[in-house]
Amino acid sequence: MLQFVADQVDQLDLALDQLAVRDRNFDRFAMMLIDNVVELTLHRHAREKARENEMWRHDSSPKNDPKVVAAALGQSFEAKVCLARSTSMIPAEVAQSIQYLHAFRNTVYHQGRRHEGILHSLAIFYFQNACSVLEGFKPMWWSTGSRDRISHRAIKYLGSPKLFEHREVMASACTRLRQVGNSLGQTLIADLQADMNNTIERVDEMIDFLTTEAPQTTSRKQAIISAQAWPFAFSDDGKQWARDNHCPTDTVGGYVDWLSANYPWPVRADPVSGWRKRLVSLKAEKDLNAALKKYCDFMRQTEDFRSKIDESASQLDAYIQQQIDIARGK
Incomplete structure (x- = not known):
């Protein structure tokens, strides 16, 4: 021993x-x-x-x-x-x-x-x-x-x-x-707070990008719903939910619009202000165990949504680059 x-x-x-x-x-x-x-x-x-x-x-x-x-x-x-x-x-x-x-x-x-x-x-x-x-x-x-x-x-x-x-x-x-x-x-709380702040600001910037650079004018709420709707629409769960709830349209655009309006999305409103309140709570925390829990809970609970926003922003960026190449005759 x-x-x-x-x-x-x-x-x-x-x-x-x-x-x-x-x-x-x-x-x-x-x-x-x-x-x-x-x-x-x-x-x-x-x-x-x-x-x-x-x-x-x-x-x-x-x-x-x-x-x-x-x-x-x-x-x-x-x-x-x-x-x-x-x-x-x-x-x-x-x-x-x-x-x-x-x-x-x-x-x-x-x-x-x-x-x-x-x-x-x-x-x-x-x-x-x-x-x-x-x-x-x-x-x-x-x-x-x-x-x-x-x-x-x-x-x-x-x-x-x-x-x-x-x-x-x-x-x-x-x-x-x-x-x-x-x-x-020991800088754990300060480091977690800084990383969480960077995460929030990155998502905020991507939502802004989706609203200001998209081909059609859109609001932050519309961008948030759309980022969730498109990947869900073509998943097995999305197709099954549409069948179970009698989706009335056969066109791709109409189908996604219908899902956007009717599906109970996990994130329906702009979450950034709420996230910033959680950031303030983390920054004020004194206990290291509690601070780590707050940080990990936030990252876990927002991971799926952040991933969808990131993917949507990447697709828009690729579309913009494609249009630039076309304009340059490439």
């Missing part, structure tokens, strides 16, 4: 080195190291809870919900977090933040997303939460062996602890890791 904990401390110290460089590629590496520590520690926690159930299997009821433990021993990160929360290893707000941060790690690793402007502060915040996870890990007993090899990175925080001192040493090590992490600075 000592070897396992020392390895996690080693990785966190290595992550600190990457974060100190303040380069996005090093931030990506740090994010992956930190996420690995969190997932491994949560999985080891699940193994400990399974062992507890086995030791007290003759009791009238198991100490830990067997279904929750079994799920946590699988591949699901969410299930591991659920067990950690239900067994009071970590508080609910930390559990929620870890899931958001794990999702960011996935987009960085699997999709190559850069998250310009927020990745560094996200990684620092994830580091702080990883310290909470490691500190909350309390095995039933500590063990060490002759094959244990404690790295120089881990010794900086753990020293050469005696077996009976492990719990105290771990608490001290996590405190020291946090202190070093805090020395890197």
